[in-house]
Amino acid sequence: MSDLSVNHLLGIKYLSEADLQLIFKTADHFKEVINRPIKKVPSLRDITIANLFFENSTRTKLSFELAEKRLSADVINFSAASSSVTKGETLEDTVNNILAMKVDMVVMRHPNPGAGVFLSKHIDAAIINAGDGAHEHPTQALLDAYSIREKFGDVSGKKVVIVGDILHSRVALSNIFALQKLGAEVKVCGPLTLMPKHIESLGVQVETNLVKALNWCDVANMLRIQNERMEITYFPSTREYVQQFGVTTDVLSKLNKPITIMHPGPINRGVEVSSEVADSAHSIILNQVENGVAIRMAVIYLLASKIKQYDK
């Protein structure tokens, strides 16, 4: 078995299908580990990981931290709100200062697209992108694809529709790359104002009718409306959005077959999906969260295995 083709996880775009399969296979083993009475392995006991969150996050940060601790890595946390970033320090300086404390790996979330790529060119540490602006969120896409694989046995040949705010979503872009590399068909669905221009050039079809899209798919991945990223009004009112693009039990009951509902969280209950749908047997939202820890353990483990013991 060969190892990962990359030294950093900056985006799904840079991974091969073999990389994705290797990550999934490794995650299978970690999923077994995190269901043991003692959920911890000692593999990374001499690795130090810095979690740098220049943007708010709860779920991703907790998930990464848990994954790191279950691999026995030492973890330091940093969030922009309480740091020198507000005093005018540059990204490179902030990270170099942290690296001077002998850190082997950096997990970073940043509001600017390409922050991870920039850093990987200037810093001697493995970088994991935990979301960079509206660009990519690779570990989310990996856990989404992994959850589909878990539910259906394989991703290849499956039909997935991504519904909602595609324009502001890094989850959408990473998901499109990951699902296509694994042989799934992808459609996007939402108001045209929230569709990026030229999205068709990625090989995805745009559908503006929710019921048509849901009738076509096996899985619907419902994205959150990111009000915090919207500087102008993209649709007249939340109520109107819900009427056209909200998934309710009513909508699901009219489809020609049962479908699986996913959501990367945090959910706006009653907007993208109704409470009944989110808590129903159709939803694999909490499986996604559990798989998130296993996937992140796999990614960290595989990247760490490329940091040689005596290189430093």
Next chain:
Amino acid sequence: MSKRTLLNEQEIQVILQRLTCQLIENHTDFKNTVLIGIQPRGVFLANRIQSILQEELKENAPAFGKLDITFYRDDFRRGDKILEANQTEINFIVENKHVIFVDDVLYTGRSIRSALTAIQSFGRPKTVELLTLIDRRFSRHLPIQPDYNGKQVDAINNERVVVKWKENDGEDVVEIIRINNE
């Protein structure tokens, strides 16, 4: 590269019978005993031992598990090759149980050291014993010895001991392969 046969099918069969008898002698009814095959190659041997035990003891045969030690190894990030994990399948708690580790070849002892750490994720065993088919004595890096041993060999460092099983490799045989570095 040269190779010689250390044990043939019949000899392996006799040894398996003997090892199983020794297990029965020490554990009698296996009430509180579990058999754990060490992944990947120890599992073949463990399966054989288990099936002989099932023939002898029927429903009293011990609980059976497979343990992968990859994440507990002491050579992570030291070699060129990535450490590939295998499946762990232990559907019981080993708290206060007598655990018998089963592996095909005991060489440096490092795998067993890892297994001793790994098994603790499933509880605190009362005792742990080790059963091996081949013991490469004089090659140990750690103070670890088998409790049940098929055959001792004095293989030197550029020799490899390969245990083949019908169900995986087409035949039951133990070979010593000498790798010439020149």
